[in-house]
Amino acid sequence: MLRTLITIIALGLAATAMAQDKPALFATTKVDGTDNVYVFRYGNHQAMFVVTPAGVIATDPIGYGRPQAVTTYIDEIKKVTNQPIKYLIYSHHHFDHIAGGKAFKDAGATVIAHHRAKDRLAFLKDPHTVLPDEVVSDKGRNITLGGTTLELTYHGLNHSDSTLVMRLPKEKIIFVVDTLPVGQVPGRGMIDFHPIEAEEFIKKVLAMDWERLIPGHPGPNDRLGNKQDAQDQLQLLQDASAEMKVMAQAGKCWEPAEKELKLSKYESWPGYAAGLPLIARRYCGLWGRGT
Numbered sequence: 001m002l003r004t005l006i007t008i009i010a011l012g013l014a015a016t017a018m019a020q021d022k023p024a025l026f027a028t029t030k031v032d033g034t035d036n037v038y039v040f041r042y043g044n045h046q047a048m049f050v051v052t053p054a055g056v057i058a059t060d061p062i063g064y065g066r067p068q069a070v071t072t073y074i075d076e077i078k079k080v081t082n083q084p085i086k087y088l089i090y091s092h093h094h095f096d097h098i099a100g101g102k103a104f105k106d107a108g109a110t111v112i113a114h115h116r117a118k119d120r121l122a123f124l125k126d127p128h129t130v131l132p133d134e135v136v137s138d139k140g141r142n143i144t145l146g147g148t149t150l151e152l153t154y155h156g157l158n159h160s161d162s163t164l165v166m167r168l169p170k171e172k173i174i175f176v177v178d179t180l181p182v183g184q185v186p187g188r189g190m191i192d193f194h195p196i197e198a199e200e201f202i203k204k205v206l207a208m209d210w211e212r213l214i215p216g217h218p219g220p221n222d223r224l225g226n227k228q229d230a231q232d233q234l235q236l237l238q239d240a241s242a243e244m245k246v247m248a249q250a251g252k253c254w255e256p257a258e259k260e261l262k263l264s265k266y267e268s269w270p271g272y273a274a275g276l277p278l279i280a281r282r283y284c285g286l287w288g289r290g291t
């Protein structure tokens, strides 16, 4: 009896300690130095929203497999402002970032995405992902609301074929999802990745005027990215590409090249062990198969 009681107490203490170590399920953070730019994080995904005197511009509902993330997101916006949500902008077409938009649409938001995202979503008919109401052409589009301008631009293939770069010119902030992880080795995102074009994309993004990058997955200690992070990501891809090219042209793809790739320079980065085989596979596809 006593031993059982002690065990229960010990388990309880362990659970409390674990709960304290784990980050909160979600968080809404105002970006330092801005009046109106927020990051909403739920689990390991995050989105940007911008509050203006004429309404809210929201991005990515991040509700794949968890509709409660979307209701939480809308509740969090309501805690900050009583302005209506006017826009919901999809960063790209991947469901882990854009499922759950119906709640935003029901709240009156106009859903906007790159035109290729709409084509793909129309084909896939995912029951949890609403189609965009309006599309952005490859020429891009500006959203202006309550004195805030958000530029939506397309810079070619990179991660997915429908990624929009969202830039707040006044605040010098960009929101780019999945192509530019902050201080992390890319992983599952490599499944839909265009290696050659992605390097060009990153160079184009580096040439734009911005200082801070909000990524679609939180960076180490939730920090935002900067141009050095984008440069580092480009370097990582270039290093991986160069390594795999040699192995692939020596006839080593898929095996043993996939097992032999090492990028020891990035060993200390989060996601290294999990990301390496996915990176190797993608570049084996490129240099070993021509895909």
Ligand SMILES: [Zn+2]
Binding pocket: 092, 094, 159, 160, 177, 178, 189
């Ligand atoms: Zn993605």
